[in-house]
Amino acid sequence: MLSELKPEELREFAFAAADLLATTDAYGRILTAYGDGALLHHPTADRLVGKEILPLISQSDIRRLRDDLWALGPGRRVCWDDPGAIEGGRRIVVQRNTADPNTFSWQVARTPRSGKVRSERASEMLSERFRGAIASGRLKAARQPIVDTTSLKVSHYEVLARFEGEDSPAGLICAAEETGQIAHLDYIMVHAACARLSAIPDAAFRLAVNISGESVQRLEIVRELCAVIAGHEFQRDRLILEVTESARIQDAAAAARGISMLRRQGVQVALDDFGAGAASFAYLRDFEVDGLKFDGSFLRASPDNPRSMALIRGVARMCADLNIASVGECVETAADHRLLADAGVRYAQGYLFGRPIIDEQFFVKGRTAQAMAAA
Ligand code: C2E
């Protein structure tokens, strides 16, 4: 299978070297891969690229591995730290499998940056759960409708990550952002959304997917997202990328470039959580976006706060002038809806129009990293 792929088609993701859990034969050829290992996934061939794991490991490690490997008894493992290899160093664990002693399980994981170990422990435990949930297929997706405030027709659906056993993905997502792993989720969600859009070629079926501000400022991630989009056939404006957690944007110029690159693919980009962070107005000025979503807290504060009302009205007006679609979220009551409609906000989302509902098909059609990990 692999030999069918041209060498230049083999893509290796920047983050593949970290957090990889794979079963290989003694030569390092991947037999199965779990967790982030599944991100060694070829975007156009749509399957796991079984690139040898050994090139991910330094030469001296390889020599050590070969000697140590055959000396292991079945079920036994070796483990060592490789401090200089990648950002923060990494830990390599290899275990000789009991059922088939000619195979080995590997884990290549980031080691915590020593200075921050204690303070990061809680978020590391969370991010461990994040990785586990993705690897074991406990990642699901819910869909929530976004409606036109005047006609009440569904404009599109926002896709929200759901981890089994968690009420909200917020905790795990936050930990993943803090430990630099959110790009994995963003990649998986965008990939699955593209697959879903190409499987359902109905112009009225449009999806909005969240991607973290952390991801849009990283060129290598944006490139991967562009490659995934380019690898699927669908009317591009059916996909909207909502940039959340813009507080995580340290490099606004890089984020602006990332947003332009994504828009050049033809997809739409919206600024999420508008009004939640101090830099919202600067972002609106600097980022060329197609949409803006008022943060839910805006609406909560508005009924009794004339300033807040005036702000919503003013921003909605500005959006209309700039041809930017405005959306209000957390619409729970008819009064919330009226407020947005009166302020000229174009679209609305919230429990009043429909709660997020699990979409069992979301990860089915496209063979996503998660589907492969579960296979
Ligand atoms: P968000 O993008 O602002 O998503 C809207 C949140 O509001 C969702 O929370 C949704 O369930 C909730 N919501 C919707 N309608 C109502 C309502 O009427 N009232 C109230 N009180 N809440 C409502 P959820 O699903 O817990 O997601 C939390 C945040 O996690 C999201 O905020 C987003 O920032 C992030 N997130 C969710 N899925 C993903 C994902 O796939 N990738 C990334 N990068 N972030 C995601």
Ligand code: CA
């Ligand atoms: Ca969102």
Ligand code: CA
């Ligand atoms: Ca939001």
